[in-house]
Amino acid sequence: MKKIISASLLLTITIASYAQSIDKIVTPKEVERIETTLASDEMLGRKAFTPGIEKSADFISAEFKKIGLQPMQGLTSFRQTFEIIRPRFVSASGTINGEVKDNKSIIVFTASPSLTVNENSGYKKTTIAAGSNLNAEVSKYLKSNENILITVDTSFTKTFGNLAALKRALYNPLGNVIVVLSPTEPTTFSIKAEQEITKLTGSNIVGVLPGKSKKEEYVIFSGHYDHLGIGKPEGTDSIYNGANDDAAGITAVIMAAKYYKALGNNERTLVFVAFTGEESGLLGSQFFSRKLNAKQVVAMFNIEMIGTESKWGKASAYVTGYNMSDLGKIMQKNVKEGSFTFYDDPYTTMRLFFRSDNATLARLGVPAHTISTSKMDVEPFYHKAGDEVKTLDMDNMTTVIKAIITGATGIVSGKETPTRVALPTQ
Numbered sequence: 001m002k003k004i005i006s007a008s009l010l011l012t013i014t015i016a017s018y019a020q021s022i023d024k025i026v027t028p029k030e031v032e033r034i035e036t037t038l039a040s041d042e043m044l045g046r047k048a049f050t051p052g053i054e055k056s057a058d059f060i061s062a063e064f065k066k067i068g069l070q071p072m073q074g075l076t077s078f079r080q081t082f083e084i085i086r087p088r089f090v091s092a093s094g095t096i097n098g099e100v101k102d103n104k105s106i107i108v109f110t111a112s113p114s115l116t117v118n119e120n121s122g123y124k125k126t127t128i129a130a131g132s133n134l135n136a137e138v139s140k141y142l143k144s145n146e147n148i149l150i151t152v153d154t155s156f157t158k159t160f161g162n163l164a165a166l167k168r169a170l171y172n173p174l175g176n177v178i179v180v181l182s183p184t185e186p187t188t189f190s191i192k193a194e195q196e197i198t199k200l201t202g203s204n205i206v207g208v209l210p211g212k213s214k215k216e217e218y219v220i221f222s223g224h225y226d227h228l229g230i231g232k233p234e235g236t237d238s239i240y241n242g243a244n245d246d247a248a249g250i251t252a253v254i255m256a257a258k259y260y261k262a263l264g265n266n267e268r269t270l271v272f273v274a275f276t277g278e279e280s281g282l283l284g285s286q287f288f289s290r291k292l293n294a295k296q297v298v299a300m301f302n303i304e305m306i307g308t309e310s311k312w313g314k315a316s317a318y319v320t321g322y323n324m325s326d327l328g329k330i331m332q333k334n335v336k337e338g339s340f341t342f343y344d345d346p347y348t349t350m351r352l353f354f355r356s357d358n359a360t361l362a363r364l365g366v367p368a369h370t371i372s373t374s375k376m377d378v379e380p381f382y383h384k385a386g387d388e389v390k391t392l393d394m395d396n397m398t399t400v401i402k403a404i405i406t407g408a409t410g411i412v413s414g415k416e417t418p419t420r421v422a423l424p425t426q
């Protein structure tokens with residue numbers, strides 16, 4: 001009897017101290033300090049690939065250092081830096097089987113300023129037939145890192161020009177992809193293209209907390225620290241602070257790092273990431289995803305816009321792509337019953353699951369979801385200069401952060417493993 005009493009007493013004490021420690025570490029005051037710094041005018045709206053974002057990169061790095069995180073394997077700092085190219089069209093011309101092509105029927109994807117190729121250049125050849133999904137097909141080849149000449153059926157004449165938009169997603173192509181409108185498959189061809197290339201660099205900020213027994217299994221906590229920078233003034237305000245989008249998510253990432261470091265019992269390796277280039281087409285997460293084996297990533301908690309109340313009120317959030325894995329259900333199970341609700345995404349027609357950095361990892365099979373409270377249909381300051389700290393509810397945001405951390409405990413400890421995401425290949 002005595003033994004039983006002391007065991008249950010011990011359990012009570014353990015639960016109490018656990019609850020106390022999260023409340024001590026994840027405080028509204030600390031949440032406010034980080035949030036306010038990231039969203040201050042000094043950070044100049046944190047536009048990716050501009051000098052304006054550097055101060056926030058330094059701030060996040062300094063927080064990671066203070067917490068005691070380690071750089072990612074192979075890096076000497078928390079910055080994971082990469083180069084992107086911004087091509088500007090100059091000219092394109094050529095022939096396919098002797099038929100002359102003008103610049104309206106040629107699009108070139110390359111990091112080179114000038115390109116001259118013909119049938120002897122060793123290019124792989126392929127065609128895209130009428131009725132295909134042109135954008136999806138070309139995107140697939142852009143990821144292959146090979147030199148390819150794609151001839152596209154002339155039924156695509158009207159939409160062909162839209163392919164140029166895909167250049168935005170090219171952070172640094174390794175292969176050259178040439179796309180030409182042509183009724184015939186090429187036997188002989190000659191293509192010449194010139195463009196102006198601007199090179200820009202950006203950095204994800206990555207901090208690691210190695211796992212105790214399951215070091216090779218990763219759990220990612222992420223958000224994006226870039227926003228829109230300085231833009232069209234609204235009244236006298238031209239700095240787009242992005243307090244909710246996504247300084248709030250980064251605040252959550254830093255708080256989670258702080259909490260798990262203090263706890264010091266994560267069996268799996270935790271990777272805390274502040275992505276850059278989210279607003280320019282998920283560029284930072286694309287680079288990040290190439291630097292680690294997605295099969296080793298057990299779960300990804302991507303956090304976006306948690307500073308305002310959700311459509312259901314306080315103490316609730318939604319998980320995008322809720323049914324694509326059981327991550328949401330696991331999170332719900334881990335929070336104290338009745339204290340917080342993780343709902344399914346109510347804005348499915350907006351395809352939010354595919355619009356944030358989680359999508360990059362989800363396409364590789366990772367149970368990667370975005371957790372948000374943003375009322376996407378009516379949020380008044382979304383992508384506006386008015387997205388300022390004063391519009392956020394720090395107490396509720398603290399509650400949301402604590403719920404995400406608590407919801408993740410079983411996964412962090414290695415006891416729970418969410419199901420993989422299986423997306424249709426596209």
Ligand SMILES: [Zn+2]
Pocket residue numbers: 224245246278304305
């Ligand atoms: Zn965002």
